[in-house]
Each structure stands twice: as C-alpha cells, then as structure tokens.
Amino acid sequence: MKPEIISVSNLTKNFTFFVKKQGAGFFTNIIKPEIKTISAVENISFSVEEGERIAFIGPNGAGKSTTIKMLTGILFPTSGKISVLGLNPSQERKKLAYQIGTVFGQRSQLFPNLPLTDSFEFFGVMYDLSKNEIENRTKELIEQFDLSSFKNQPVRKLSLGQRMRAEIATSLIHKPKIIFLDEPTIGLDIVAKKALRELLIKINREEKTTIFLTSHDVSDIEQLCERTIIINHGTIVKDLPTIELGKSFIHEKYVDIFLDTALDNFPDLPEGIKYVTKDKNKVTLSVDIANQSISDALQKILPYFSVLDIDVYSVELETVIREIYEATSSGK
Amino acid sequence: MKQLRLANSIIKMMIKDRIQYPARLIVDTFGIIARCGVLLILYRYVFRYQGGLIQGVTFQIVAWSMFLYFSFMTLRLRDLAKSIMQDIKTGTVEILLSKPIHYLNYRMWWQVGAGMYPFFVATFLGVVALFLTVGIPESMQSWFFVGTFFITFFFAGILSLLIYSAVGLLAFWIEDVKPLYWIVDKSVMILGGSYLPVALFPETMYKIAIFSPFGASQFITSTVYNTWKIDYLKLMGIQLFWIIVVGFIVVYIFNRAYKKVSVNGG
Numbered sequence: 001m002k003p004e005i006i007s008v009s010n011l012t013k014n015f016t017f018f019v020k021k022q023g024a025g026f027f028t029n030i031i032k033p034e035i036k037t038i039s040a041v042e043n044i045s046f047s048v049e050e051g052e053r054i055a056f057i058g059p060n061g062a063g064k065s066t067t068i069k070m071l072t073g074i075l076f077p078t079s080g081k082i083s084v085l086g087l088n089p090s091q092e093r094k095k096l097a098y099q100i101g102t103v104f105g106q107r108s109q110l111f112p113n114l115p116l117t118d119s120f121e122f123f124g125v126m127y128d129l130s131k132n133e134i135e136n137r138t139k140e141l142i143e144q145f146d147l148s149s150f151k152n153q154p155v156r157k158l159s160l161g162q163r164m165r166a167e168i169a170t171s172l173i174h175k176p177k178i179i180f181l182d183e184p185t186i187g188l189d190i191v192a193k194k195a196l197r198e199l200l201i202k203i204n205r206e207e208k209t210t211i212f213l214t215s216h217d218v219s220d221i222e223q224l225c226e227r228t229i230i231i232n233h234g235t236i237v238k239d240l241p242t243i244e245l246g247k248s249f250i251h252e253k254y255v256d257i258f259l260d261t262a263l264d265n266f267p268d269l270p271e272g273i274k275y276v277t278k279d280k281n282k283v284t285l286s287v288d289i290a291n292q293s294i295s296d297a298l299q300k301i302l303p304y305f306s307v308l309d310i311d312v313y314s315v316e317l318e319t320v321i322r323e324i325y326e327a328t329s330s331g332k
Numbered sequence: 333m334k335q336l337r338l339a340n341s342i343i344k345m346m347i348k349d350r351i352q353y354p355a356r357l358i359v360d361t362f363g364i365i366a367r368c369g370v371l372l373i374l375y376r377y378v379f380r381y382q383g384g385l386i387q388g389v390t391f392q393i394v395a396w397s398m399f400l401y402f403s404f405m406t407l408r409l410r411d412l413a414k415s416i417m418q419d420i421k422t423g424t425v426e427i428l429l430s431k432p433i434h435y436l437n438y439r440m441w442w443q444v445g446a447g448m449y450p451f452f453v454a455t456f457l458g459v460v461a462l463f464l465t466v467g468i469p470e471s472m473q474s475w476f477f478v479g480t481f482f483i484t485f486f487f488a489g490i491l492s493l494l495i496y497s498a499v500g501l502l503a504f505w506i507e508d509v510k511p512l513y514w515i516v517d518k519s520v521m522i523l524g525g526s527y528l529p530v531a532l533f534p535e536t537m538y539k540i541a542i543f544s545p546f547g548a549s550q551f552i553t554s555t556v557y558n559t560w561k562i563d564y565l566k567l568m569g570i571q572l573f574w575i576i577v578v579g580f581i582v583v584y585i586f587n588r589a590y591k592k593v594s595v596n597g598g
Contacts, residue, residue: 072430073429114345121341128337
C-alpha cells in the first residue's frame with residue numbers, strides 16, 4: 001500500500017459576511033450589521049495516496065475550490081483536520097509550499113512581458129534552487145513540455161494552450177510531490193486539452209507526482225484521473241474509482257436502431273424498454289438493465305422492427321455526473 | 333540570504349519588465365518635468381517678487397526640495413495600495429499565498445523593483461537639469477548631507493511602503509480602498525510638500541506636517557534646508573517612531589487579513 005499523503009477529516013469551512021438589513025438605517029447597518037454565514041464545505045473526510053490522480057469535481061459553488069485552497073494553506077478551515085505531506089497547511093503554509101505546486105487555470109503566475117525562461121529563473125529562485133539546479137530543471141521541463149519553440153517569446157504572445165503548458169511546467173520547477181490544478185483545461189481547444197492531459201499523465205508516471213485536479217470537463221476526468229471525488233453543497237457525495245463511476249450509476253443502456261423500412265406507427269414496447277427518440281428511419285431506445293440483461297432486451301426488441309443496423313451504448317459519463325449533481329441537489 | 337536573493341530577483345525581473353516599455357518611461361519622465369517644472373516656474377516668479385527670500389529660504393533650496401519630492405514619487409511606492417487591492421479583487425492573492433514567500437514582503441519588493449528604473453532615469457535627468465539651471469545649494473555640498481540624505485531616504489521608503497500597505501490591506505474588508513487611498517495620498521502630497529514646500533507652511537500646519545506619518549514619509553524634502561543640520565535627529569526620530577507604529581499596525585492587519593482571505597470561487 002502506498003503512503004497516504006493527504007488526509008482530511010471532518011473539514012468544514014464557513015464564510016461569514018455582512019448583509020444590509022432591509023429597512024434599517026445607515027448607522028444601524030454599520031454599528032449592528034446582520035451577519036450571514038454560509039457553509040462552503042461541510043464536514044468532509046477523504047485521503048489520498050502517493051502518486052494518485054484524483055478528480056475533485058462538483059457543480060459551481062460546490063466547495064471544490066475552497067477545499068483546494070484549504071489543502072494548499074490559502075484558506076483557514078473553520079474546523080476539522082488537514083494533513084498534507086505530514087504538514088498542517090494553514091500553520092505551515094510556507095514549508096508546505098516548497099513541496100507542492102499549484103495551477104489556477106484562470107490566473108497566470110508568469111511574467112506577461114518577459115520570455116518564459118525568465119519566469120523559470122524567477123520561480124527557481126523563489127523555491128531556493130541553486131543556479132545550476134534552475135538551469136538543469138529548466139532544460140528538462142522545456143524538453144518535457146515541448147516549450148523550446150516559444151521559450152524566448154514574451155508570455156503575453158503565447159496561445160492559451162502554450163501558456164497553460166508553460167504554467168504547469170513552471171509550477172513543477174521545484175519537483176513538487178503534489179500538484180493541485182484548478183480547472184487547468186478551461187478555455188483550451190480539444191488538441192491542447194489532449195496534449196495537456198498526456199503531459200500530466202507523463203509527469204505522474206515519470207516523477208510520481210500526485211495530481212489533484214478540479215475540472216468541469218468530463219474528458220479530463222475520464223482520461224486523466226483514476227479516482228473521482230464528487231462534492232456538492234459542500235459535502236462529498238461520491239468517492240470511487242473513475243471507471244466505477246459509470247458502472248455504478250448506469251442503470252440504462254441505449255440502443256440505436258436504424259430501420260430498413262420507414263416507420264409511421266411506432267409499436268408499444270415491452271416493459272423496461274422506452275423510446276428516447278422516434279424517427280421514420282431511426283429509433284433510440286433506453287433499456288433498463290437493472291432487471292434484464294441487454295441480450296434479453298435485444299431479443300425482445302428485434303421482432304418489433306425491421307433492422308438495418310443496430311448500435312448499443314452506455315450513457316456518457318457526463319450524463320452520469322449530471323444525474324449525480326441533480327440527484328444530490330434535489331436531495332434524492 | 334534567501335530573502336535577499338529573492339528580492340534581487342524580483343527587482344531584476346521588474347526592471348527587465350519596465351525596459352520593455354520605453355514609452356511608459358517617457359510618459360513618467362514627462363509627467364515629472366511637467367508637474368515639477370510648472371511649479372518651479374511659478375515659484376521662481378514668486379521668489380523674484382519677494383526679493384529672492386521667503387521665510388529665510390531661497391528659490392534654489394525650494395527648487396531642490398520640490399524636485400526631491402517629485403523624484404521620490406517616481407518610485408511609485410504609493411501604487412502598493414492599488415496592487416494589494418487588485419490582488420484581492422482579482423484573486424491573484426491566492427497564487428501568491430500558495431508560494432513559499434511572505435506576501436507583503438514580496439509585494440513591497442515588487443513595488444520597489446517596478447519603480448526603480450523610472451526613478452533612476454527621471455532623477456538623473458532632473459538632477460542634471462537643476463544643476464544646470466539653479467545650481468547646487470551649499471547645504472547639499474557636504475558629506476553630512478549625503479549620509480543623512482540616504483538614511484532619511486531609506487526611512488521614507490520604508491514608511492511609505494508601510495502606510496500604503498496598511499491602506500491596501502484594508503481591501504480584505506472593504507474591497508475598494510480607492511476613497512481611502514485618495515485621502516491618504518493627498519495627505520502625503522500636501523503634508524509632504526509637493527505644491528507648497530514644508531518650510532513655507534504656517535506654524536500649525538508645519539507642526540502637523542512634521543509630526544504626522546504622512547509628512548514624515550517625505551522628510552527627504554527637508555534635507556536641503558539649512559535647518560536640517562539642527563533638526564535631522566528629531567526628524568529621523570519621528571520617522572523611526574512612525575515606522576515602528578505603522579509597522580505594528582500593518583503586521584496586525586495582515587495577520588487578521590490572512591485569516592479572512594476569501595477569494596473568488598472559494
């Protein structure tokens with residue numbers, strides 16, 4: 001068993017803010033303001049082993065960024081315990097910072113007007129690396145992340161994909177044991193996203209860097225992360241291997257039937273099978289596989305149609321995740 | 333040692349960054365020439381009509397005193413308040429807090445680095461221009477002046493950084509500190525002797541300028557007066573006093589602010 005490098009127990013974070021009292025005077029609002037408290041994270045517990053690739057996902061306002069910020073020492077928890085690499089992030093923030101990397105997809109840490117190599121040099125100094133170490137590591141990262149063609153260009157002239165690669169590379173200058181990525185693929189095109197995911201898998205394998213990622217992109221989760229933690233309304237609603245995510249929640253399969261002869265009247269279907277779409281030349285059916293196997297269902301379906309071609313597929317992970325979000329939001 | 337290496341690196345990067353924009357440097361230099369120049373022309377006439385001496389001070393001394401104020405301003409240490417406010421508003425503070433640095437130290441060095449290049453260029457040009465037009469007053473022609481000037485300059489820099497840090501850090505509570513910044517900045521301008529040299533202030537106003545932290549943050553303007561030799565210990569003492577007081581306030585505010593960090597998306 002690999003060592004545990006992140007351990008979170010009963011973690012809670014409340015934010016308090018002043019609310020203007022309706023009908024109250026200006027001075028009353030200043031002297032005796034109404035204080036409102038919202039719970040961004042509520043009593044969550046989980047642990048992460050060394051070298052894992054974890055997706056920490058949830059809808060907007062679910063508490064994922066707040067959790068990442070508590071794990072990195074940026075935010076102070078209201079209650080609960082956090083241990084990252086054996087350190088308490090809020091009390092030993094600087095010590096921890098030497099061992100972790102952070103990338104916030106919507107915020108750049110690079111010098112916009114200077115070449116990328118200057119940012120490498122600067123962050124190398126910040127992480128207390130020697131001149132030789134900075135030079136060697138910069139070379140290594142430029143090669144690994146394929147940055148050589150634009151390393152001397154001012155950062156502001158880079159494309160978003162190039163910039164994100166550069167952001168991640170700089171955050172790895174000090175060989176962190178864990179890298180926290182907050183929506184790293186936001187705004188990237190498909191090619192750039194794919195390249196970035198491959199790079200992250202590569203550093204995870206070659207440098208044993210643990211990856212802790214938040215994203216709204218299902219492909220990031222599917223292709224990059226072995227484990228998924230879903231958070232909603234500040235509480236963890238699922239924590240399981242990504243591969244199980246689909247299996248555990250899919251109680252339906254879809255069947256596309258391409259018809260040999262056009263249909264005008266659609267026959268009633270046996271129990272557990274429903275129409276999703278009806279078209280003269282193609283129907284899509286949903287099959288409840290909780291009470292029947294897909295082969296049994298197909299045997300029941302085929303006599304009803306004159307089939308030209310057939311396609312059976314599972315629901316997409318995106319739909320599964322959406323269903324989980326909706327179910328946990330409505331309190332099902 | 334690590335702190336010094338990082339500070340050196342920040343300053344180096346900021347100078348490199350500023351060199352990328354020569355136009356900005358020209359604008360900065362032109363700004364100081366325009367503002368300081370217009371005032372000096374005005375004062376030249378005022379002094380001429382008053383027989384060359386007002387309250388025992390010559391135009392030559394006033395010119396240097398005012399120039400030192402404007403030269404110090406090109407360091408743009410006051411922008412520290414705006415930088416901190418921007419960090420808080422945009423959430424950049426979270427990037428910096430995830431690094432192995434002290435946020436406030438980092439931002440202070442950043443500000444020093446950002447202003448250094450325009451400061452040296454504008455000061456060099458200003459010194460040459462004043463040397464050629466009004467000459468150097470006797471009070472500035474001694475090792476005593478040089479030594480005490482640098483100490484006062486150092487104290488003024490620290491005090492300015494602390495005052496504007498305190499203003500900027502309030503953004504953790506009130507987000508937009510611009511109105512407060514405006515009040516503090518204008519107090520520094522007026523009590524620091526930007527438009528009217530402190531030596532020409534009425535007595536009460538003079539006392540306020542001398543004993544307030546705003547005036548103390550600009551004591552470099554007092555170093556050219558003949559009275560500096562008598563007052564320098566008192567004025568430096570006042571600077572030190574405010575550095576300690578404002579320093580404690582800043583540390584207190586920062587520690588409280590850090591615990592209540594609340595950034596976008598968390």
